[in-house]
Amino acid sequence: MSLPIKYSPSSEYYSISKNTMFLLFLVCLTFAGVYKMEAQEIRPRILISSDIGGTDPDDFQSMIHLLMYANEVSIEGLVSSPYGPGRKKDFLDMIDLYEKDLPKLKEHSGGFPHPDSLRAITKQGETELAPFRGFRRATEGSDWIVKCAKEKSDQPLWVLVWGGLEDIAQALHDAPEIKENIKVYWIGGPNKKWGVNAYSYIAENHPDLWMIEANATYRGWIIDDESPENINAKNFYPNFIKGKGHLGKDFVNHYNGDIKMGDTPSLVYVLNGDPNDPTGESWGGSFTKIQRSTRSIFQNGSTQTDTVAAYDVIEWQFKGPVLDIPKDSVCFTNEIWGQVWNGYYLGDGIYGTKYSSKKPEIGSYRTSSDIPELDGLTGQYTSIVPWPGETSEHDYILGTNWYGDRLEPQLFMGVQQGAKTVAKHREAFLMDWAERWKWLE
Structure with missing residues (x-):
């Protein structure tokens, strides 16, 4: 027995045998499986190195944001690095809150990672600032960076640094070959001040690293002079976060809920625009290639x-x-x-x-x-x-893939060079996030 199938847009009819239909079914399943694998594969691979729990509470805010977008990336590592008293436990505490909100998040996407998988990749990194030479000793965190960087993949590992570079410097010292597999977006500025020895080691000994050094651009998240009143630093929490989920209840504990999240531009950089082109447009900013670090x-x-x-x-x-x-x-x-x-x-x-x-x-x-x-x-x-x-x-004479804050005067916000390349996207970014907060109502 054969089944007639209409071939659109013509009016002709064709007969296909049961065996042929079965083969077509298998082919469709195969392509569906391949598509699913590709869809998972194209999620950016990221590793966070953070001084969460240190001297600045904004890393907690950025971690809440990351967990709410965890379905959009493949999180391969969470490394606790200096400066300050922050430790691995601070990451784990945030994962505990995420676990409580996960059922509601999963109603909107099946791509959110299991809390235990996040706990398994949370590592303790260096707890002290690097000495003058720029590195000290291997840590659980630096070893994990090396391990993740050596995983076979068609994608780079995006190392997003929200604190000092100590564990990155140590990983590069121990396994310089990982430079071929990683791309670093570093929130510098104050982190450069405290981590200057680790930075100096990298710039002098690994100038061929693929690096975005954002010393001021990220400030476009923090300076909200040009933002609509309903999403400025003080009003975003009461308007869009308050009362939503366990993550929302915790958010007010950091800066009284005032939006800072100076590290978040590194994450949204890989989520918006073409991350392989730092000179292009992205929520995480636009940068210029630099040939030297003074x-x-x-x-x-x-x-x-x-x-x-x-x-x-x-x-x-x-x-x-x-x-x-x-x-x-x-x-x-x-x-x-x-x-x-x-x-x-x-x-x-x-x-x-x-x-x-x-x-x-x-x-x-x-x-x-x-x-x-x-x-x-x-x-x-x-x-x-x-x-x-x-x-x-x-x-320090740098290689061909080191990028810094844009120099054009019209992109300054006060003394913060390049900050307007982030600030121009602040409303779009925050309103996108506001939609996700509705998931936790």
């Missing part, structure tokens, strides 16, 4: 007349006694803006410390040490925009 070395101090670019690597070197101690031994501290950085023995009677200003400023420093020659040294510096600054012989 560095200033001052021997025996600096004064207010010494001008550097904001986000420069500033290195002070001082002369002192020749000691029979290992290099990278902490021998003094350097206080700037009430915050303290370690100073290290570099060998041959030379001592050094690094800093990176997170904005244009006139800053002062003062050293403290049990070594008389290093105690009570004072000085100043002046940092300006844009970055990179003027060329010097000490600059």
Whole structure:
């Protein structure tokens, strides 16, 4: 017995045998399976390195956002990295909240990961800032970065860094070959200030890394001067989040619910636009290719007349006694803006410390040490925009895939260069997120 099937758009009829129909059915199942695999495969592979639980609560806000979009990406790692007291448990606490909201989220998409799968990929990274050389020791987190980067895939692993670069620097030190498989989007600025030693190691020893260094662009999320009133920093929570789910109840615990989420641009960068083209349009910003990362070395101090670019690597070197101690031994501290950085023995009677200003400023420093020659040294510096600054012989020469904040004056928001490339998408991004909050009603 054969089944007549109408062939559209003509009026002819064709007969197909049962065997043929069965074969066509198998083919359809095969293509459906392939399509399903491809649909899963095209989700960006991401690994988050975060100082969640550290000195800035905005990482908790960004983590809530990530979990609500977890069906759009393949999360392969959550690594707790410095700066501050944050630890792996802070990630796990957020996953616990996500688990409570998961039934409602799954009503809208089947792609949300199981909480246990997220717990399994949550790792403890470095808990201390890197010493002068830029790396210290392998951690569970840095080893996990290496493991994920070596997984066979047609896609890169997007390493989204919401804190210091310590675990990235360690992973690159231990397995430099992973550079071929990873692309890094780093929220710099204050994180560059604290993680300047790890940054310096990467820029000097791995300049061929594919890197977006966003020192100011991300500020377009935070500066809401041009946003409609209903979605500004104070009003978005009461208008769209309050009372929605366990994640919504927790959101108010961070900045009283005021929107900051300075790390989120790294995530939406891979969700919107073409992430392989940093110079294009994306919710996560638009960037320019840079060929050097500027560095200033001052021997025996600096004064207010010494001008550097904001986000420069500033290195002070001082002369002192020749000691029979290992290099990278902490021998003094350097206080700037009430915050303290370690100073290290570099060998041959030379001592050094690094800093990176997170904005244009006139800053002062003062050293403290049990070594008389290093105690009570004072000085100043002046940092300006844009970055990179003027060329010097000490600059880090970068490869062909390093990108930084856009330089055009019309893209500044105040002193924050490139910030308008994110701010222009702020309303679209927030209203898209507002739709997801409805899922948790």
